[in-house]
Structure formats: C-alpha cells, structure tokens
Amino acid sequence: MNIEYQVVDESILGTSQQRILRRGVPLQKFLQLDSLFTKSFIPREIDHIVIQRASVIEVKDFKTWILGGELALTTLENFCTIEQQLSLVNQLVKGGASCLAFHPGNNASQEVPIFGETLIYAEESKFPIVLLHAHVTYSDMIETVFKLELMSKEEDIGVSSEINQVLFQFLSQHVNLEQMIERVSNTISSEIILFDVDMTPHASSHDVKDSQVLKTLHSREFRQFINQQNLIKLFMNDNTLHIKISTSEHRLDVILAPINHNYYLKSILCVVGMPNQVLIGKVLNDTVNALKLEKEKTKKINFKLMDRANRALLFDQNKKEASKAFAHLRVTFDEQAAVLLMSMVDNQFTTPKQYETEFSNNLKSRILKYIVTELPKESTALWLKDMLIIYLSQVTPQTRLAVARKVEENISYYFPTVSVTFGLSSKSTTNVIYAYHEAVQAVEEGKRQGKTLTQFDNIGFTKVFTNVTNDYYIKQFYEHTLNPILSLEPVRQHDLLSTLESFMNNNMNYKETADDLFLHPNTVRYRVQQLKKIFQDEAIFEKADTIFELQFALRLLHRNSL
Template sequence: MGRQNGITIEDALNMEYMKNCKLVAGFKGIRNTISKVNVMADPDILSWVDEGELLLTTAYSFKKDNIEEQKNLIRECSKKKLAGIGIKIYPYLNELPEEVIKLADDLNFPIIDLHYSIPLSDIMTPLFNEIFNRQSYLLKKIEKIYEQFMDAMLKGANSNQITKLISDSVKNPVYVKFEFPEETIVQFDYVDDSIKELLLENATKFFDPNIDRSKEKKLEESNELIGGKYIKRMILPIVAKDSIYGHIVAWSINTPLGGYDLSVLEIASTTMALEILKALSVREVENRYKSEFLEDLISLEDRRVEKAIERASFFNINKKDRFLSITLKIKSKEENLSKVDITSGEMQHYITKIHDLIDRNIIKQFGINGIVVSKTERIQILLSLKKDTKLDILIEEINKKFQEIIEKFNNLDFRIGIGRPYEGLENFNNSYLDSVKAISTGKILNQNAITSFEHLGIFKILCQDNIEDELIKFYNTTLKPLVEYDEKKSTELVKTLEAFFENNGNLKKMSDFLYTHYNTVLYRIQRINEITKMSLENPSDRLNLEIALKIKQLLKK
C-alpha cells in the first residue's frame, strides 16, 4: 500500500456521509489507504480492479447459500491488495456469515457495512472529492520536499544532513546504511531511548549476509514486532549503475507510513544515488591515473619506468622509500557458479566496495602512503614505507584487515600475494613479481587465501621463472620414474612417499595415516628405493626426493 495516496479507511468512516456505516471485520486494516473507488455489479469486476481501491457493492450479488463463493470474493480482494470492501448488507441479508467475518479478520481486510439508506453514488462522490483533495495536497508537499532535497544537494549537504531531512519529513526514525563508502547513519530524534536499541537490532537483522533480502532492488514493506507492538517498516534500496549501494530504513513509530513517506524515501534515494555516482566518477578518474602510473612502473621498458618515477611526486611518493607490492585476485567461488552466476557488473560492484575497504581500513587507518588500483577481478596495491617501519608488525595487522574483508564477501574467492620490500621506486617491479608468484605458488600449495612471498621457504627459489628447465630435468631424474610406475601399475608409491615426509619417516604413523598394514608400508618403501635408485635412509637422497615432490606441485605433474 506504500505507493497509494488518498485517505484511510478510518478517515472515510469519520466523514459525515458515512456516519451510519460501520466496520464489521478486518479492524487491523483500518489504516489501509483508499486511492480509488469502484462499484461491483458482478464478481467479474475483480479482473479490472487496482491496488488501493475501495470496492462498493450490495449483498444482492451474494448467493445466500454459497458461503464459499462469498469467502472467495474476500480472499481475492485481499490478494489484489484492495483497501477494503463496502457492502450494503441489509435488506439482502441480515448479516454476513461468521465464516466470512472470520476470514476477513484473519486477512486484516476491512469490510464496511454500508447503511441501506445511502445510495452508492452519495458515497462515491464525496470520497472521490476527498481523495482528489488529499492527492493534490500531497503532490504540493512532495514538490516542496523535492525542492528541499535538491537545494540541500546543491548546497553540498552531507549524508548526515540528508538523513536528518528524511527523518524530519516523515516524522519517524530513519536508518541509512551505505555500502560505498561504507557508513551507517542513524537519525532517531523522534523516538524514546528505550526503543532505539530495538530499532538498531531490527535493522541489523535485515542486513544479515546470509539473507538475500538486502539484495533486492525494490521497496520492502513489512510489519515488524518491536517492543511488543507491530510496527510498519519501509526499506528502500539506493541504486546506482544497476547496483545497490545502500538502503534507507524507516519505521512508523510516531505516524503511519504511506504514499507521501514513500515519495520522500524515493527522492532521498535518488539524491543519495546521485552523490554516489559523483563519488564513483571521481574514483574512476583517480583509478585510471593511478593504474597508468603502476603499469608504467612495472613495465619492462626503461623509458616507461623512468616516466613513472618522474611522476611519483604527484602521488606524494618518495622514490627513495622502501616499496611493497600486494596483489589481489578475486573471482566467484566455483561452488556458487551453478547457483547464481555473478555478472561482470556485480563483480565490478564488489571490486569497488573492496577497493573502498582497503583505502579506509588499511591505507588510511594505518597512515600508510600508498596507491590502490582496481581492475576487473584484480586489485593492485603499492605501499611506500619509511625505512624505520616495523614491517613484520605492519604485515600482521594488514593480514588481519584482509581477513575481515574476506569474511564480508563469502561468495568470492580471494587470492592475496604479498611481495618482499625493495628499496627505491625503480625496484618496485621486483616486489610486484614476488606478490604474483606468491599467489600462484600459494594456490598450488593449497595455503590460506593470503600468501607472503617471504614465508614460502624453499619455494622462493623453486618458483623462479629462469630455472624452470632445470626443475624439469631434476624432476625427470628423481620422481618421474615413480609417477610413471604408479600410472602403469595403479599403485600408490608417490602417496606413500608424501606420507613418509608428513610423518617424519615414522613407519608406524605412516601405517595409521594410510590405513595400511605396517608390512605393506615397509614393502612400498623398498619399492620406492628400487624404482628411484635412491635410499630414504640417505640424507641427500631424502632431501632430493622431498624437493622433487615440491617441484611436482609447482609443475602440476
């Protein structure tokens, strides 16, 4: 009913021409809004009625002995969201059946007993006049509030001021949650302290990430049980570029929420969407310039690198600092693809929000001088660090922030690589390459979403591009014969060798780990020694075979 402008059932009953009429059912719908009036000569009219209409009829069209048909009429009227139905019961019936009254009460659908002496035309004309007057008045109010919002926007009003304007206009508490930039604004001037916490709790439940309701691009109206009372709630999304960037929530604590209030929320939503679009446009321009700077900086062309270094001062970067690269690769989780495929527009929306979180919760919060650049499914970060920066502590704190971001987007797969710091801006490319290798190597090793190149151990050496040929040769002369034997004989000697290192050569633990008899494990160890022509009792051979297993992972053999 939120979009309907007119008068309520209660208002209509208080008018002079309705003084002898009474509400006989659906008392909880007494605040339903009448936006139109229609007359029913036969039940077929239900195919042409609209939401918010008050339907007028007589009990003449009711079949006295067919209660199910009467109940079906009430059910269909409620389903079509009519404001209510006015029935001239007498003299055609003495009263409506109890079953019909109970159904209307259950549906909160108002039934008005129209006095037999009043012609339907005497009801329709005053109702139409009153609805027209109310709608004209509301249109003027809406025009005025529109001008107020536009004036506020042109004067550079911030989000808090706009939220205050919403609350003042609807005379009810308002809660606004932005996703970009991430911010929550509460305007509860019109409620007692005792209910504020209940409203916050009610809003928080709506934004539960496990519930999809907050992803709908449409108005949601509901009756919420708050403080032992049912209170109407309106939630309108703030949509820009076909993506949701926030929500406006209002509750009917002081006055009912109707068509005018919805119009206020719509104007406010549009105003806020325009501000978001402006911020997004600024972000896109900044992102483009920063992206060009980083692309030149990691280029293999000396001329482009020199050009980037010359421009470093524009980004407040001291080219003699230490520089660290962090690379993020983001995509939809594979298990989600069969359910809800994330479109390119939605992915870009997620990237924008993640970019904003990194800017605010890492760069600004830790007071780091840095650059954040976002592209499709990728975010690149350059951190400019002073020589006295305690890097281990900083990286630990940054990892915690990244973990918080990852938990916010449980439908996305994150791979984050952290490079080593290098002194001098001209060496940033080395840190960038480290961060990329940390991602690829960490993925192979099935490590956590965040991988630091510094913590890769021997893989720091093994993942270097210029030694791949040597790695292949080493693999071929150590582990490859064992892999080929497994493929040919359908054995599990490679798996047994991996278990050997995982259990520090303890055959009893290997037996339990592999669910295999001790003697079988002992036999397999002998076969491994024979096929590889090495001995697991020899320290050098053990080292070679353990490294060969790691090379196998890197080469994806």
C-alpha cells in the same frame, strides 16, 4: 534474520495515472472516518495499502474483472453463507483489492453476520474488512473516497512544493546534506538515512548512534544479502527496493533507492517504513535526482588511474610517475610496504556482455569499501584489473598476517559468490616491488593447492620461480634453506655441506657416504647428528619434501658459485 524484497513499482507506490483515482487514498486516512463504520477488522500492516477505485459487487463470481486497489462495496445479504463470504474475500485478496466494506442491509429481520471463519481468513490474508452503518449508502462511500482523494492531492501538492524548495536550496548549496535529509524526513514524517555502498551512514535525519535501524542494516547478515549479484544489478539499473526484515526481536520495513552515476552506485537512500506511498514515489524520485546532481565531495573510484599507479610503481619502476598517480588518488605509497594480493573470480558472472564492465566495477568498488576499513593506518588498496593490490605500511609480521586473515574472512562472508585467492609477501622483504612479485607467486601457489590465503614464506622451493628475470629469489631460497650451515665458520661449513650432499645422494647410507668422502662411518654419524641438531629436526632425513628442498638448494648454491 529473514529478509524479503520486491522491486518498487506503481502497485506499491501508487504512482499510476491510469486509474479512476489519479493518486489514490491511503487506507489509513480512509479508516479515520470512523463515523461511517460500526465495526472494523484491520490487520497490523496496512501502511502500504492505497484505495485506487470504489466498486460495487453484487455477483458471486467477479474475479475476471477485478483490477486491484478496490474498495469493494457489497451487502451481507448478497453473501449470506460462510462459503460465499470466504469466496468473496478469496477473490478480492487474489485480485489485489484494498478493502472490503459490508453494508448490513435494510432488512433488520434478516440480519446476516460477518462469520468468524470469514474474519479468521481475512486476518490470515492481512485483508481489512469494515461494516458500515445502515444509513450509509454506496454513493456516500464513493463520494467520500473522491473527496479524500481531492484533499490528499491538495496536501501532497503542498508537501511536494516544500520538498522541491528544500532540494533547490540543497543544490544551490544553501543547506548541507544533513539539513536536506532532515527537512525531507520531517516533511514526510519518516526516518531517512543516506548510506555508502557498504551500508555505512553518510547522513541521517535522526541520531543513528544506537539506532536499531542502523544495527540491522549494518549487520553482517544484511550486508551479505545486499551484495548478492542480482541486487547489485537491480541497483545498477535504478530499481528501488522495498525490503522487509524480521528477526526474533523486531520487524523492519525499508525502501532503498540507489544513487547512480553512469551505472556506478554512489550511495543508497533509505526511507524507513512505508510512509504516505501516494507521495513517496515522487519524493524518492526528486530526492534521488538531487543527490545524483550533487557535486561529488569524494572522487569516484578511478580504475584507470589505479591501473596507471600500480604499473608505474611495480612494472615500470618509475617512482616519479607513481608518486603523481598515487597523489591523484589521494593516497601515498611506501617503498618498504608489504603486499597482500587478492585475485578475484566471480562464480556467478552471468551479466550480458555490454554490462560486464559496469557490473565488475560496481562489484570492485564494493569490495574495496569493505577492505579499506580493515587496513592499518597509512595502508592502501588499489585495483589492477581483477587483482587487488593491498600495500601494508608500517606493520609487524604478526599484524600483517592478522590483517590478511581478517580481510580474507570479510570478503568470503560478504561476497560468497566471489572466489578469491590471497597471497602475502615475505615478512623479511622490505622492497615493495619484490613484495609484489612474492605475493603473485603466493597467489599462484595458493590456486594450485586450493588455499584461500598463502604466505610466500611457506611455499617452499617454488620461491625460485618468482620473477625469474634475476637471481634474487634463487639466492634467497638457498640461503634461507641452508642458513643453519651457511652461518657457520668456513671449515665446519665445508665439512657439513659435503656430508649433507653425499649422505642424501647415497640414500642416507652411512657406509656408502663414508666411502664417498674417505671418512670413518662414525665420523659420518657424528656429522649427521650435528646436521640434525643445527636444523633442529631429528626427523629431517625422513621427510621427502625436506630432502628434495635441501638437494635443490645445494644445486642452486653450486650453480651460483660458478
């Protein structure tokens, strides 16, 4: 998929008031007057071309005074060689002219053709050329353009009035969002879709269920493109974008206009194609303003309230305050939820300081939209500064890991400039507060090891440093590590614990262990074999990390027994 974009300005929408023609004439409308032309050579893409002035060209070098938007009028006699015609078209293309109209001249005996090389170059440059009838004069052309301008203005006033009525009815709640979008669409004869920030459609003028437009704009490639930092900033600053998308199968032109509220991107208005761009500037502006004024049906993301809810639950352990805050956010919390924690760093954070909060909140709101669609029912996600706490309710160990991997995959793909580290709480923990501390510890361990997703159950002895204000994780670590022995009857438990400790302290030497425990070496060999069997690992005493964890667990066990 190839995607190109440009910021929409006066040159695209034709809204400038500083030109000879106040509004401009769409080239398509001009070309409908085929009685003026004997031939026309028109490229495919002319929807966006508007004639803003008519200029007669009689000199060979005029590039310094061309202003753009010209209907250039000249005779073939003035440019009678291939080189002269190529130079003419080149200057017009570079100057932003709209169209070239050749007059054949009045001397039939010295007829000059439009050369094939000229037409090939014009086609490559997507520049339209027409050949006038001999009886058509320059003054006829200029008068025709001004008449078309006047007609367009009258038509646009009628269309604009009709749209304003629809928008007024929408704001006064006499028509709903879908009806408003449909009526505006019918008026400008172009498909309109209102998208959420993750390119999920809110409302549309056409059935988008099997729409190629929706498939394209909701594709992974386009959503990754729209989440680039520079595009987020352009939308934050109310810039409308003209985007051209091409694949091996189709091409698509869209205009995307942001619906903002105090730098906060609420939604995106999409107009498909480039309809009457003389009018579209006003239509977009009026429709966007109406959508900005619309009463919100969903709460704006409240980062302060999210912060309060998380702190009340996880730090203050005040269930009453937590319940209130979660209720205001229209979500519930589960005291037995597992926790998936995401720590975020934007690698390309080059936003001026005064816009850091606005940009960060826009980025966070987008990330949240992309995550919640992957969460199981009853689960929720809330921001706490630059950490996203995902509460996973009523999920199996297998499901929670699958969800974590899917969320990690989506964020890494759709937000490639953002570095994220995920931590997942233990599958055996059923207390949300403990689950949070476990996820924090897993994130820290993941950062140290350079991993994107880390499970608390896999971080080894560092578990004991989780929430060091109590012994919960110390006890959990040694009980989990030594569980194969601690689950035995007391006498056998004592024998194997003492043998395990002595054997490791004596560097896995059977004779020295036997001397230390006053046992026969064969008894030590038997017990070591029993240890390998109950730990289900024949190489248990050959792994340095495992030996360290066992020794560490034994010391913690003795410490806790004091």
